[in-house]
Amino acid sequence: MACLLNFPVAVPQAKPSTGKPPNLFPNSRAFSSLSLSLRLGHQKNLLGHRNRSLRKQMGATAMAEERQPLKIMIYGAPASGKGTQCELITNKYNLVHIAAGDLLRSEIAAGTDNGKLAKEFMDKGQLVPDKIVVMMVKERLMQPDSQQYGWLLDGYPRSLSQATALKEFGFEPDIFILLEVPEEILVERVVGRRMDPVTGRIYHLKYSPPETEEIAARLTQRFDDTKEKVVLRLHTHHQNAEAVLTLYKDITVKLLKNVQVNSI
């Protein structure tokens, strides 16, 4: 399989169910396994080098004593394949997957005040205010499972202020994974994306259609997965990307998407 980053991390063997939010792309192949393996193989060398430097700095004894769970952030435009990568990475490293968008959709589904306010911004393809998102993510990161097993944070931070806030709370990633995908592919992916509410599986009407008419009949579309809204979401993404990327440039692993659109 893909995603073979190797780090000196403590990976507990048996993680109980964490009630993690559903994956956005459980069945898609946004990046082919082969190209992902190759890229991560390359990045592995880079990271191996970084790890060696780090080990030198910390001293071998301290390193052995202070093994910490792995902490990763993953960043990319809407529909850039974060969900697929999250599945691969969490399976490999047994991390808790925390997706800011899923946390917000849970608030909306629960009908909370935060959820109602969040929906107004999500409807416009804008970032939900920090006063909601920062505390929500912070609280999830503080849960015992995240602390014990490590975390993979997906869709956060999306702005410099979010990154800074998390840093002030003492949450810093070991690795920042950046997904880069051409914009025309993103729009087509979003517009055709559907979810099966029974299995949680993600389909694409053109590139990964449902297997049966029964499934096709029950597919749902995310309320912000329209062409009009994805253009706004992409605009918001581009406005904030540079500031976020600058902050994590020393720990960034970049994955480029250059295969055909039908790899969803």
Ligand SMILES: Nc1ncnc2c1ncn2[C@@H]1O[C@H](COP(=O)(O)OP(=O)(O)O)[C@@H](O)[C@H]1O
């Ligand atoms: N960290 C965040 N800060 C503010 N708003 C967020 C954040 N994460 C998600 N959102 C809101 O939720 C929407 C959906 O996010 P998400 O599910 O991650 O999908 P996508 O990556 O396709 O934008 C975003 O367009 C934004 O309105």
